[in-house]
Each structure stands twice: as structure tokens, then as C-alpha cells.
Amino acid sequence: MNAPTAHPAVALVDDFVAAPHAERDTRFRDLVDALWSDGRATDAALPAVPALVRALADSGEERQGHLAILLGLLAESEYPDLDGPLATAVSSHLDLYLGLVRTSGAGRPLVLALVYLLAHFPHRRADILAAVSGLGLDAEDLSRLDRGVSLLDPEAPDLGRVWPSPSVWTLNEDERAFDRSWIKALTPQQLVANWDNDTRTVHGCAGARAYWAVCNGDPVNLPAADVPEDRAGQAVPAANGLFAPHEAALRCPTCTGRLDTGDDTARRTARCTGCGARYPVAGGILDLTTVVGADEATDAGADFLEKLSRVPSMGLFYEAVARPAFLRVSGSNWGGAVTPDDEDRYIADHIRPVDGPVLDLGAGAGRWTAVVADTVGADRLIALDSALPMLNVLRGRLPEVPSVLAGAAGLPFADASLGAVVCWNALQAFYNDAAAAIAEVARCLRPGGTFTLMTFRRSDDPVYGYFQRAHRFPQHQGGLQLFDADDLRTWLADAGLTVVEDSGPGTFVFLNAVRA
Known part of the structure; x- marks a missing residue:
């Protein structure tokens, strides 16, 4: 037996x-x-x-x-x-x-x-x-x-x-x-x-x-970021003529015609010189997700201003709590290998704009928009995000920077109109549109302009990768989706962007590319 x-x-x-x-x-x-x-x-x-x-x-x-x-x-x-x-x-x-x-x-x-x-x-x-x-x-x-x-x-x-x-x-x-x-x-x-x-x-x-x-070994928690002041109920910052320096670059998302912002504080809309579409403007935020008729222009602008005064300040929580925690999970950053100062230095060292406006794509609540502004000058900068609560916080902390409410898959800018683009800790937020967004960045960049990017890759360790995907966020209901680094490089190359720096500890991805 x-x-x-x-x-x-x-x-x-x-x-x-x-x-x-x-x-x-x-x-x-x-x-x-x-x-x-x-x-x-x-x-x-x-x-x-x-x-x-x-x-x-x-x-x-x-x-x-x-x-x-x-x-x-x-x-x-x-x-x-x-x-x-x-x-x-x-x-x-x-x-x-x-x-x-x-x-x-x-x-x-x-x-x-x-x-x-x-x-x-x-x-x-x-x-x-x-x-x-x-x-x-x-x-x-x-x-x-x-x-x-x-x-x-x-x-x-x-x-x-x-x-x-x-x-x-x-x-x-x-x-x-x-x-x-x-x-x-x-x-x-x-x-x-x-x-x-x-x-x-x-x-x-x-x-x-x-x-x-x-x-x-033991995890290390980084100090929480400063919480911006809650602006709920406060007056929206004035923004007279804030978009005027960038009119040559701005385009209508409906027909790609040129936008006339005029005296946006008084008019409270921007008008497309091609199709005539009008978009609300208030508090230094141009809403390109909403089209209004000419007879609704004044009311629409006033309604948008009222909406801004009441919008929830989710950006406050994001800055102080959610974003540092997201870096720890997505970047495997429990040991503090990447600090906010490291991120600041990378942006300052690698963004090299040629002539034209500089776009902060997926600007969020503005923590790293401020770094870009210090690097290139606030007068050259435009912030874009698809979340109004984030832009509301950004405008409170950076009233000199105009903001655009729009998506990333169809950027509202002319071909070869931008001097540089920064997309910091944002590409994964529009994961399904990432390849399209990179192609749009390349279309809008002038030759020699830089695209400076930080995002995250999937862990090679199947256990840690599982824990990354287990997170259910509003934009990731089926689980957090992160990139394969080879896919990112392929999308950049296909768009005509040449990678000149590629690094990042853990599961961070730091990339700097140039438009050929």
C-alpha cells in the first residue's frame, strides 16, 4: 500500500x-x-x-x-x-x-x-x-x-x-x-x-x-499638503481680459473656429467667429462643455457665475489628502521615494517652452500649476481640467491663470499653437482617452515644444498590481487602470513626440518628450 x-x-x-x-x-x-x-x-x-x-x-x-x-x-x-x-x-x-x-x-x-x-x-x-x-x-x-x-x-x-x-x-x-x-x-x-x-x-x-x-519595511507617510482656503460662498475672482493674450491659440470645440473672448467680465461669454457658438465665461473659467444661444448669453454667464459660487470644494480634499495617498498606492511610494519637492524639480528642470502659451493639462486644483507658473510665468499659462470643483480651487489660489473647462481627447487649441504642455499626475484620470490625448498634445505643440508627463504604470508584481486595480474610483468603476510603460512610449512615438528623458522609481513614470 x-x-x-x-x-x-x-x-x-x-x-x-x-x-x-x-x-x-x-x-x-x-x-x-x-x-x-x-x-x-x-x-x-x-x-x-x-x-x-x-x-x-x-x-x-x-x-x-x-x-x-x-x-x-x-x-x-x-x-x-x-x-x-x-x-x-x-x-x-x-x-x-x-x-x-x-x-x-x-x-x-x-x-x-x-x-x-x-x-x-x-x-x-x-x-x-x-x-x-x-x-x-x-x-x-x-x-x-x-x-x-x-x-x-x-x-x-x-x-x-x-x-x-x-x-x-x-x-x-x-x-x-x-x-x-x-x-x-x-x-x-x-x-x-x-x-x-x-x-x-x-x-x-x-x-x-x-x-x-x-x-x-515600515511605510513612511509624507506630511499632508497645505489645504487651500475654502472659497465656498466667497466672491469669484475678477478676470477682465484674462483670455485675450491666448485668443490666437483658443479654438471652438464645435467647429474649430477662432474664439473671441472680448471683455469676458462684461460679456460673460466667448463667441466662436466661425459658427457663432457661445460659451459661458465667469471667474476666469471658460466653460467649453456648454453651448448657449446668443439670446441666452447674458443669463448663461450669470448662471455660470452663480454655479461657481456654490460649487463644492472637493479640490481642497484632493490636494491635502487624496492626492498624496494616490501617489502612495499608484506609485508604490510608501517609502517616500518621491517627494513633492522631487516633482517640483522635475517640472522646473524639464519644461522648455518655445513661443506660445503653455498648457497645464489635467491641472486639478492647481498645486503643480503653481510650479509651472513659477517656471514659465503665469502670463503664458492656461490651465485645463474636466472637473469644475478643481478649477474653482485653482482659480482661488492662482487668480492670474485663466482656466478652461474641457476634456483632453479634443483639445480646444489650434494646430502648432502651444509652446509646451505639462500633464502631471493626470493622464490616468482619462485612461481610455490617453492615446487620443497624447495625439492631441502633439497636434497642438509647436516644433521644439516639450511635453512633460508624470503618471503611473502597472506593477510587475502580480500581488501589488492586484491591489492597485482593486481601487474603485468615480472614473475607474471597474478598478483603477494604470499604464504599460511600453504603450506610453508607443503612443508618444506615433504622435511624433521624441522621448528625451524617461525615469521614475517604483511604479512612477516620469517622461519628457519634444515635438519633432
Whole structure:
């Protein structure tokens, strides 16, 4: 009678545990590949759970963090089913995980990995929160865990305020009323879908932070950026003649005719000299997403001015909280390898405009628009973004810079009219239109003008890449999409742009290109 043969995955567990430090990551990749792929468990995963749990109990801390991450990935592979066979098998050893987290105060990466694992078991919510209560977790880590072990209450759903962690959101009564209004309008199916997306985002952020930590050491949080002043209810800055110096470059998105901004403060519209279309102008923002008739021009401009005075200041939160967190997740920047000063220097060192206006494409709330303005002069600069709340904040901090509300796939500028373009931490926001946007940049640039770009690439590590994609944002409902660096280079070359600098640590992409 033959002796029973151990499951092949058990040998991979043993190989990982016994591997010297230099081979640790390679052996872990082998183990992951055998049990899990892009969010789905393989047939070998369920039989391997007992061996993974034994190794977690018996290994040293250098291996335990990786094993906790893998067990969390296996439990998560069945989400939103919380009672599937894998989730049940992994959760049946919860007392072991709780014991480890209580005694692992000295090993922060291991604690983060265990917190990520524990966040998948809401049926033991009280026990889990009690076990971590004395660990001194950061407020953001604790609030992500708290949200992970919560279940949807259809009678009082709390949705949409989880990124980068629930703890960073402080809402006034108007904001709470706004949340209640849009949540109330959701169907039961939409409630569940939003809850599940929020949960995946929480797991993605917690997992990215924990996995980076077990591979590299303690994460470093960069200081938060200064929060611009909230301009809600304040007068919109005057903008008399702000667009006049750039009229030669501006074009109508309807017919590509030349735009006459005239005395935009008085007229409150810009008129196309070709088709006659009119577009609202107020507070230094030209809205090229809205066409109004000639008889509506004055009212439309006044309505736009009123809209600006009431637009929410999401840009404030973006600047101080969301953007730094996005860099950590998308750029694998948990160690602070790229600082805001590094970004400032890259822009200042590489933007080399020829004659013509300089465009800040996807300008957001203006943090890096200010750097471009310092580099080339505010009088040469135009900011463009598709989000009015962002431009509203930008105009408050940079009243000398005119702003255009428009998309990136069809830039409202003449051929060979711009001296330089900067697109900083924005290309991924219009991922599906990225190739078209790059072609548009090339069309609008004058020969010799520079295109200075910072965005992110997908991680080569399948586990970290999964955590990147797990994030559900408004423009990435199916998961965060980042680029293949070769695709970016191909799109640049096809557009007639020559890359002269290409760098970036982690999963950052820093590129500087020149129009041939």
C-alpha cells in the first residue's frame, strides 16, 4: 500500500519557509502563482490552506507577513461571498490570527499584514476590534479595518467616503445631507454594488500598504499638503481680459473656429467667429462643455457665475489628502521615494517652452500649476481640467491663470499653437482617452515644444498590481487602470513626440518628450 502523497502546494509552502532571504520573494511568487492569479484562487488553494496556516504559526516574522497576505488574498477571492469554502477554511483559524496580532507589536509590517487578513471576517467584528485595541494602530489603518469588518445596513447605509480611509472624512451637515440624498435615490441592487466597491477599495488600500511593508519595511507617510482656503460662498475672482493674450491659440470645440473672448467680465461669454457658438465665461473659467444661444448669453454667464459660487470644494480634499495617498498606492511610494519637492524639480528642470502659451493639462486644483507658473510665468499659462470643483480651487489660489473647462481627447487649441504642455499626475484620470490625448498634445505643440508627463504604470508584481486595480474610483468603476510603460512610449512615438528623458522609481513614470 502506497503512502499518501502530500499536495504539491505543500512543498511550495515548505520551500518558501526554508528559502534564504535572497530567494524569499522568488519563492513567494512561486507559491502565489500556484494558488492564486489576478484575484482568483486556483484549485490548489483550498487543500493548501492547512499548510499555510501551520507555516504562519511556526515561521519567523520575516515569512509570517507574506503568509498573512496570501491567506487574505485567498479569502478575498470569493468576495462578496463571505461563507465560501475558501473564506470558511481561512476564517476557521481566526483565533490564531488574533493571537498573533496581539503579540506582534514589535513588528509593524506583520501587524499591517494581519490587519489586512482580519479585515475579511465581519462575523467576528467584536473579537477583531478588541484584539487590535491596544496596538496603537494609525487612525487610518484602524478605520479601514473597522470598515472591512462591517456589514451593509440597508436601513442606514454609509457609502462613498472610504478613500483613502474613512477616518480622513469630516463632514459638515450640508455634506451629510448631500450624501443622504444620493444614497436614498439608489436601488437595493445599487446599494449593494456601491457597498461592495467601497469594500474592495478599502481592502485594496490596506493590502497595498501591508504588502509593500512586508516586502520593504515600515511605510513612511509624507506630511499632508497645505489645504487651500475654502472659497465656498466667497466672491469669484475678477478676470477682465484674462483670455485675450491666448485668443490666437483658443479654438471652438464645435467647429474649430477662432474664439473671441472680448471683455469676458462684461460679456460673460466667448463667441466662436466661425459658427457663432457661445460659451459661458465667469471667474476666469471658460466653460467649453456648454453651448448657449446668443439670446441666452447674458443669463448663461450669470448662471455660470452663480454655479461657481456654490460649487463644492472637493479640490481642497484632493490636494491635502487624496492626492498624496494616490501617489502612495499608484506609485508604490510608501517609502517616500518621491517627494513633492522631487516633482517640483522635475517640472522646473524639464519644461522648455518655445513661443506660445503653455498648457497645464489635467491641472486639478492647481498645486503643480503653481510650479509651472513659477517656471514659465503665469502670463503664458492656461490651465485645463474636466472637473469644475478643481478649477474653482485653482482659480482661488492662482487668480492670474485663466482656466478652461474641457476634456483632453479634443483639445480646444489650434494646430502648432502651444509652446509646451505639462500633464502631471493626470493622464490616468482619462485612461481610455490617453492615446487620443497624447495625439492631441502633439497636434497642438509647436516644433521644439516639450511635453512633460508624470503618471503611473502597472506593477510587475502580480500581488501589488492586484491591489492597485482593486481601487474603485468615480472614473475607474471597474478598478483603477494604470499604464504599460511600453504603450506610453508607443503612443508618444506615433504622435511624433521624441522621448528625451524617461525615469521614475517604483511604479512612477516620469517622461519628457519634444515635438519633432
